[in-house]
Amino acid sequence: MDYISTRGNYRIVKSASAIKTGMVPVGGLFVPDSIPQINIQKLKDLNYQDLAYEILNLYLTDFANSELKSYINKAYNSKHFNNTDIVPLHFINDTTAILELWHGPTAAFKDLALQIMPYFLTSAAKKAQSNKEIVILVATSGDTGKAALEGFKNVEGTRIIVFYPKDGVSDIQKRQMDTTDGNNTYVVAVDGNFDDCQTMVKNIFADAEFNKTLNNAGFELSSANSINWGRLVPQIIYYFYSYFQIAKAGKINIGDPINFSVPTGNFGNILAGYYAYQMGLPVKQFICASNINKVLTDFINTGVYDSKREFYRTSSPSMDILISSNLERFLFSINGNNPEKIQRWYNDLQLSGKFKIDNSTLKNIRKIFTAGFASEKEVSIIINRAFKNHHYLVDTHTAVAMNVTLKYREETGDNTLTIIASTASPFKFNKTVYSAITGDDSISDEFALLDKLSNISGVKIHRAVKGLDKLEIHHKSKTSISESRKVVKTILGV
Numbered sequence: 001m002d003y004i005s006t007r008g009n010y011r012i013v014k015s016a017s018a019i020k021t022g023m024v025p026v027g028g029l030f031v032p033d034s035i036p037q038i039n040i041q042k043l044k045d046l047n048y049q050d051l052a053y054e055i056l057n058l059y060l061t062d063f064a065n066s067e068l069k070s071y072i073n074k075a076y077n078s079k080h081f082n083n084t085d086i087v088p089l090h091f092i093n094d095t096t097a098i099l100e101l102w103h104g105p106t107a108a109f110k111d112l113a114l115q116i117m118p119y120f121l122t123s124a125a126k127k128a129q130s131n132k133e134i135v136i137l138v139a140t141s142g143d144t145g146k147a148a149l150e151g152f153k154n155v156e157g158t159r160i161i162v163f164y165p166k167d168g169v170s171d172i173q174k175r176q177m178d179t180t181d182g183n184n185t186y187v188v189a190v191d192g193n194f195d196d197c198q199t200m201v202k203n204i205f206a207d208a209e210f211n212k213t214l215n216n217a218g219f220e221l222s223s224a225n226s227i228n229w230g231r232l233v234p235q236i237i238y239y240f241y242s243y244f245q246i247a248k249a250g251k252i253n254i255g256d257p258i259n260f261s262v263p264t265g266n267f268g269n270i271l272a273g274y275y276a277y278q279m280g281l282p283v284k285q286f287i288c289a290s291n292i293n294k295v296l297t298d299f300i301n302t303g304v305y306d307s308k309r310e311f312y313r314t315s316s317p318s319m320d321i322l323i324s325s326n327l328e329r330f331l332f333s334i335n336g337n338n339p340e341k342i343q344r345w346y347n348d349l350q351l352s353g354k355f356k357i358d359n360s361t362l363k364n365i366r367k368i369f370t371a372g373f374a375s376e377k378e379v380s381i382i383i384n385r386a387f388k389n390h391h392y393l394v395d396t397h398t399a400v401a402m403n404v405t406l407k408y409r410e411e412t413g414d415n416t417l418t419i420i421a422s423t424a425s426p427f428k429f430n431k432t433v434y435s436a437i438t439g440d441d442s443i444s445d446e447f448a449l450l451d452k453l454s455n456i457s458g459v460k461i462h463r464a465v466k467g468l469d470k471l472e473i474h475h476k477s478k479t480s481i482s483e484s485r486k487v488v489k490t491i492l493g494v
Ligand SMILES: *Cc1c(COP(=O)(O)O)cnc(C)c1O
Pocket: 108, 109, 110, 143, 144, 226, 263, 264, 265, 266, 267, 268, 269, 270, 318, 319, 397, 423, 424
């Protein structure tokens, strides 16, 4: 399998090289040049690990079979995921299943990719016979940061530097990151919002001069954000796996199309679902759910992507994003791998903060995608209802997708079985969850709320956040956007 740039501006590379490089250095993202097809009948009975192997092996063709198997065993086991299914399903009713993607070490769906990706990356560096230390730069809206820190901590030959928006993450997310141990981890608070952080990191990747300075000092930058192909490909697995589980539960027959509803920020999770669909997974509709930062809802409804708008901080901070990086991969693919259009649109985006797609592209998108958004009020109401009616706790991000799913069903009458991606443990965003359920918003200490939420629900506190306030704080660095290169150099001693 070869990998190409969405903007047609780079040479063809193999998967290891795409993963090691992260983003195309001259702008653009690496994508497979074709989508492999699979036979769902053949794969339907596999356990998570064996299915993971079948899927990863189709895309990561320059990794040895034994290598992939060993990484899968190290990543997807009972030590890291406290559930034999890795990603268990919880049925709310006959047509709605919640796919719990948060049983990993940091309580967010990012663990599914970031527990395995460090193995891809260090192996890729070896294949390239690189003698440089890999420096992972991460911009995070909260969950990626901690998941990447846990994935990369103490991994030989790597260092990881995480940038998060100073006021853009929850207290628990911040504490999860600041208490990370390990001899190669660095965490820096940035004066700015997530988009500022992400743009800052992208600019550092694209800064040839700066990269040369680091190279000469023995370092090489790479990315653990979902702009890296190594982040996306493991996410394809759980779309197939959950589909097969639904069939095993007798809710559908293999071959019946279902819907997936995904709380979306950077478009990485839902894009993996779209790749699964292209590989042969029977899907009727993808429901792209946003919070009030609804740039994607507007885009899918009008064909105009307009990032120049007010930015809101919401109770679902991992979706407080106005520039959805992976949309570029999607637009490339839905246009039959057309780099000219991507060049034009992303040039417009850079120049004016917006772009407009042609009608035929929009029509193709709307055949398979529908989009909606949930207000903050709607998020609270749905969390309350899920608990009162189903005795089920959902986090704020999952609640966004539940609300949008319900509205979609009311509007269209489409009652196709729907899998809702649940992207975080409710304990991670407990302030909103607790007040939505009890009506009491007087307690602002997120650590005290862990016990309270557990007591009223009878659900055990997720191990990722239990006792977090007792851990030692290891990281206190801060930076402004303009000082970020200096901070990287200081950390690396360059
Ligand atoms: C990252 C994240 C999202 C958004 O996922 P994308 O792949 O960026 O669309 C949604 N919910 C939670 C809890 C997350 O951590």
